Amino acid sequence: MGNKRRRLFCLLLGFCIFMTSGCDFGSVEQTVSAQEEKEDGRTTEIIVPNGKEDTPEEEEEKTEEEKKEEKKTDTKKQITQSKPFWQSETSKQYETLTAVAAAAQQDYRINGPKRGWMSKNGKLYGYYDGCYITPSMLVKEGYLESGLDTAGYEILLIDGSDLAQYSGASVPSDSNTFCVFAAVKQNGKYLLASASGKAGQISQEDYTSLLAKYNQSHGTVGRLSSASAEYGRILNYICLYEGKFSDFFVREIRKDNKYAVVVFSTTTNTANIKQYILKNDNGFWEVVYPNVQMDAYPINAVNKLIPDFNVELLPKYNLAAWKNYVKAEQGGAVAAMFSNYYITSKSQIKYQCATANCAYFRLTDGSRYVAYMNGEYWTAAPVSSDIAAKNYFMERTGVDYGFIILDD
Structure with missing residues (x-):
């Protein structure tokens, strides 16, 4: 009876060992099979006991970083998409405005005097060209790159301090002087920039008001008769400016309702010809620009100092060009x-x-x-x-x- 129990126990033990060995073998065999498939290039999946994927901790950390970066990218996209389109368009416009203003400022500085470039009613104008200066002209002359969208652009020649007085203007500190600006109308307002960059945006009403400061139409331009009382009054104000009362040999006096130009010499030296500009302030004349005869390019020079002065008042001759050729006696x-x-x-x-x-x-x-x-x-x-x-x-x-x- 004891032998029978012993044999039965051994038999059960052997069976359990066999079954355990068989399970391990299958597991090893399955793993080897998976490795062989990977080497054949047919799959990259690795099968391990308990059915888990073999994912190292470093791979998990990298995935988390990628997720964070993806989240940041998605956030940036949302912000960009939420921006109004006109904001990016405005930035582009300011860049182009600055480029146009810089090109015009350089051309004005180099060629402006001899070509009679001036501010005419606030806009850059070529007196001898007989037209306003445009971006296309700057491209043609090599001062501005081609291909820029400058439709509707206006080139101004104004004092930056005048622009700075309006709401919305942000004039660069080095542009608070008489210089070139470029302007374009967008969304009911005017964007402006100088060669130094963005100068802000102002309303259409303020833009009109700004240019009105440079209005050069002050009534009919005409030559004043020597028999008129105004003729003598103007000469008296020149005497006050000169600090002495003397007789003059006057060549001509031309005036409108705001300014007068006087060409004269003293009676002692007819070759010493002078040219003065006077301004009428409530009936009182004052010399605002003496010795125009010293300016080689009077249109450009006078316009810088008195931009609302009508240059049609200036005579057609240039006294600076004649100063070495005029004689008191021939x-x-x-x-x-x-x-x-x-x-x-x-x-x-x-x-x-x-x-x-x-x-x-x-x-x-x-x-x-x-x-x-x-x-x-x-x-x-x-x-x-x-x-x-x-x-x-x-x-x-x-x-x-x-x-x-x-x-x-």
């Missing part, structure tokens, strides 16, 4: 006056002023004469008025010699 012309028996004594000459080729005389009896060097010889002739004298020289030379002709 011997050849005087000889022609004698040879034609217009005078018998130099004491008969009350006024004379001349260049190397032209001369004008006013005698003590009020008669007027012109003299012109025709080839190698001087010829002289009487004229009825200062206008007739001006026409005489213009017909023969094509030049305005009004600066040597005494005003009637």
Whole structure:
């Protein structure tokens, strides 16, 4: 009986050992099979006991970092998508405005004086070109890159301190002076920038008000008659400015309702010709720009100081170009006056002023004469008025010699 129990126990024990060995073998065999499949390139899955994936801790940490980065990216996308479109468009507009202003400022600095570039009613204008300056002109001249969208752009030449007075303006500190700005209308407002960058945005009403500060239309431009009371009053204010009362030989006075231009010399030296600009303030005239005759480019120079001044008041001749050629006495012309028996004594000459080729005389009896060097010889002739004298020289030379002709 005991032997039977012992044999039964051994039999059960052997069976359990066999079953346990069989399970381990299957597990090992399954793992080997999986490894072989990986080597064949048919799968990358690794099967382990208990059915878990083999995922190292480092891989889990990397996945968490990637998740954080993805979350940040999604947040940025949401912010970008939530921005109004016009904000990005405004930023682009400011960049283009700055580029246009910088190009125009450089062109104005280099070429502006000799080309008569000026502020005309607040906008950059080429006096000798006869037109407003545009971005396309800057591209053509090589100061601005092509391909920029500048539709509707306006180029201004104003004082930055004037712009700074308006709500919404943010003028760069180095642009608070007379310089170039570019402007464009967007969403009912005007965006502006100088060569130094963004200058803010102002309403259309304020933009109109800003340009109105540079309005150059101050009434009819005309030549003032020497018989008028205003003529004498203006000369008296010049005397006050000069600090002495003296007689002048006036070539001409031109004026509108705000400014006057006077071309004159003293009676002691007719070759010392001066040109002054005066401003009318409630009936009182004051000299606001003396010695224009020193400016080689008067249109550009005067406009910088008095941007609302109408440059049509300036005479067509440039006194700075003539300063070394004007003479108080021209011997050849005087000889022609004698040879034609217009005078018998130099004491008969009350006024004379001349260049190397032209001369004008006013005698003590009020008669007027012109003299012109025709080839190698001087010829002289009487004229009825200062206008007739001006026409005489213009017909023969094509030049305005009004600066040597005494005003009637």
